[in-house]
Amino acid sequence: MTNKTPVTFARGDGIGPEIMDGTLRILEKAGAALALEEIKIGKDVYESGVSSGIPEEAWASLRRTKVFLKAPITTPQGGGYKSLNVTIRKSLGLFANVRPCVSYAPYVETKHPNMDLVIIRENEEDLYGGIEYRQSQDVMAALKIISRPGTERIVRYAFEYARANGRRKVTCMTKDNIMKLSDGLFHKVFDEIGADYPDIEQNHMIIDIGAAKVASAPHMFDVIVLPNLYGDIVSDIAAEVTGSVGLGGSSNIGADFAMFEAVHGSAPDIAGKGVANPSGLLLGAVMMLVHIGQGDVATRIHNAWLRTIEDGIHTGEIYRKDTSVRQVGTNVFTDEVIARLGETPLKLKPANYDGVQAGGMKLPPLSPRKEESKERVGVDVNLNWDGTAEDLAAKILPCVTDDLALALISNRGVKVWPDGQPETFCADNWRLRFLSKKGNVRTSQVIALMDRLNKADMNFTKAVMLHNFDGKPGFTAAQGE
Numbered sequence: 338m339t340n341k342t343p344v345t346f347a348r349g350d351g352i353g354p355e356i357m358d359g360t361l362r363i364l365e366k367a368g369a370a371l372a373l374e375e376i377k378i379g380k381d382v383y384e385s386g387v388s389s390g391i392p393e394e395a396w397a398s399l400r401r402t403k404v405f406l407k408a409p410i411t412t413p414q415g416g417g418y419k420s421l422n423v424t425i426r427k428s429l430g431l432f433a434n435v436r437p438c439v440s441y442a443p444y445v446e447t448k449h450p451n452m453d454l455v456i457i458r459e460n461e462e463d464l465y466g467g468i469e470y471r472q473s474q475d476v477m478a479a480l481k482i483i484s485r486p487g488t489e490r491i492v493r494y495a496f497e498y499a500r501a502n503g504r505r506k507v508t509c510m511t512k513d514n515i516m517k518l519s520d521g522l523f524h525k526v527f528d529e530i531g532a533d534y535p536d537i538e539q540n541h542m543i544i545d546i547g548a549a550k551v552a553s554a555p556h557m558f559d560v561i562v563l564p565n566l567y568g569d570i571v572s573d574i575a576a577e578v579t580g581s582v583g584l585g586g587s588s589n590i591g592a593d594f595a596m597f598e599a600v601h602g603s604a605p606d607i608a609g610k611g612v613a614n615p616s617g618l619l620l621g622a623v624m625m626l627v628h629i630g631q632g633d634v635a636t637r638i639h640n641a642w643l644r645t646i647e648d649g650i651h652t653g654e655i656y657r658k659d660t661s662v663r664q665v666g667t668n669v670f671t672d673e674v675i676a677r678l679g680e681t682p683l684k685l686k687p688a689n690y691d692g693v694q695a696g697g698m699k700l701p702p703l704s705p706r707k708e709e710s711k712e713r714v715g716v717d718v719n720l721n722w723d724g725t726a727e728d729l730a731a732k733i734l735p736c737v738t739d740d741l742a743l744a745l746i747s748n749r750g751v752k753v754w755p756d757g758q759p760e761t762f763c764a765d766n767w768r769l770r771f772l773s774k775k776g777n778v779r780t781s782q783v784i785a786l787m788d789r790l791n792k793a794d795m796n797f798t799k800a801v802m803l804h805n806f807d808g809k810p811g812f813t814a815a816q817g818e
């Protein structure tokens with residue numbers, strides 16, 4: 338008898354309990370060896386006053402089992418509730434979100450019958466740091482963070498995933514033509530790490546055309562790796578074009594923990610009616626079984642499920658007169674999958690998880706850090722100002738010494754002084770760039786400059802030190818500079 342693997346699960350909100358019951362029933366009948374621990378998270382917990390939506394005892398179970406099967410949660414609108422999903426991903430270090438997007442034509446209606454791709458989304462960094470500032474009356478700013486180790490980990494994961502799952506190509510998508518440093522780093526690390534995988538075809542696309550191609554020609558792709566925000570958007574586009582959000586499962590993987598779920602939400606519009614499709618959560622559970630080393634059970638369930646879909650046994654949201662045989666609710670769909678355990682699909686590609694490594698991907702250690710010289714060469718100071726760029730420059734220039742000269746003023750990233758374009762619209766937050774001709778700027782020089790600006794009644798909101806790394810600027814030029 339196989340040892341049972343401890344797994345934490347949560348029934349969630351809306352359709353969550355219905356689809357979780359169906360999923361657990363199939364897991365049991367298929368012979369999954371699980372020691373299940375239930376935790377309560379979500380709407381009721383939020384409303385009982387726990388603002389994270391996760392009580393202490395739930396964390397204790399997650400720390401114990403390290404594996405989490407989660408039904409969808411309703412995030413109450415307003416009231417300052419934090420997204421429970423983001424909290425769990427960040428708290429448990431679940432850096433990789435993996436979302437297979439497959440079409441099941443001709444059994445499930447889709448415009449793209451040949452779609453079979455996997456989105457690997459970085460889950461912790463980028464604009465999801467939630468670091469935002471109101472910089473003035475009129476201007477809000479959000480900080481996008483891309484780190485080398487964070488990027489290396491997700492890119493390495495994507496290549497290792499491709500190898501382990503017999504995938505041939507990895508595509509990276511960024512907007513590095515605009516965000517040259519942050520997205521530029523993601524692209525650069527992709528190229529560096531990619532060199533270790535000569536057996537895998539690899540390419541980079543700018544995100545806008547990449548996302549459009551996912552929608553119009555998804556057969557071009559195999560594995561796609563993206564920073565957090567683009568990954569969020571592209572994975573929903575991809576799930577949608579397979580035919581139904583009800584069919585997608587996903588995993589969130591970290592070094593020590595892993596969480597498995599459906600891609601869809603709690604569907605309050607159909608909750609309690611017994612019509613929800615349990616497939617998304619079930620396919621999440623299949624990924625979980627592979628992760629915990631029960632690939633044989635995963636294969637059994639996945640194939641029974643494919644056969645059920647192929648036999649035209651469909652829940653309401655994918656039921657079509659022409660392609661379906663019978664419309665069923667959650668419970669009957671579950672029974673039909675159970676009845677097909679041991680069978681394989683006749684036309685759809687059968688699943689086979691033999692030999693897929695358990696415990697998630699064992700990633701090699703991060704590359705050694707390349708030490709670079711770092712030299713402070715100036716400072717960007719943001720301040721509020723209602724007036725013209727010329728008037729602002731006239732106020733600032735008397736505060737400036739040769740140590741740190743005023744190199745430019747920009748507004749919303751566009752250079753407006755010296756020699757700005759008169760047509761440029763200016764908001765009430767301005768950036769002043771001070772650069773040293775001599776290099777090696779001391780903190781005391783910056784403080785002295787700030788002191789002089791303060792005495793001139795300048796209303797500054799933010800200062801960022803500017804550095805060169807190995808002689809190359811660690812900051813971008815302003816548009817028009």
Ligand code: NAD
Nearest residue numbers: 409410411412583601602603604605606607613614615654
């Ligand atoms: P949703 O995914 O819940 O529903 C979108 C549409 O798809 C609805 O018409 C719904 O009926 C249908 N649908 C979704 N899953 C289905 C299934 N299994 N079977 C049949 N039809 C299905 O998205 P939403 O309505 O935007 O969000 C509802 C709630 O879910 C919100 O509170 C949101 O915050 C939450 N949510 C949670 C998660 C999560 O826990 N991972 C993810 C997304 C949204």
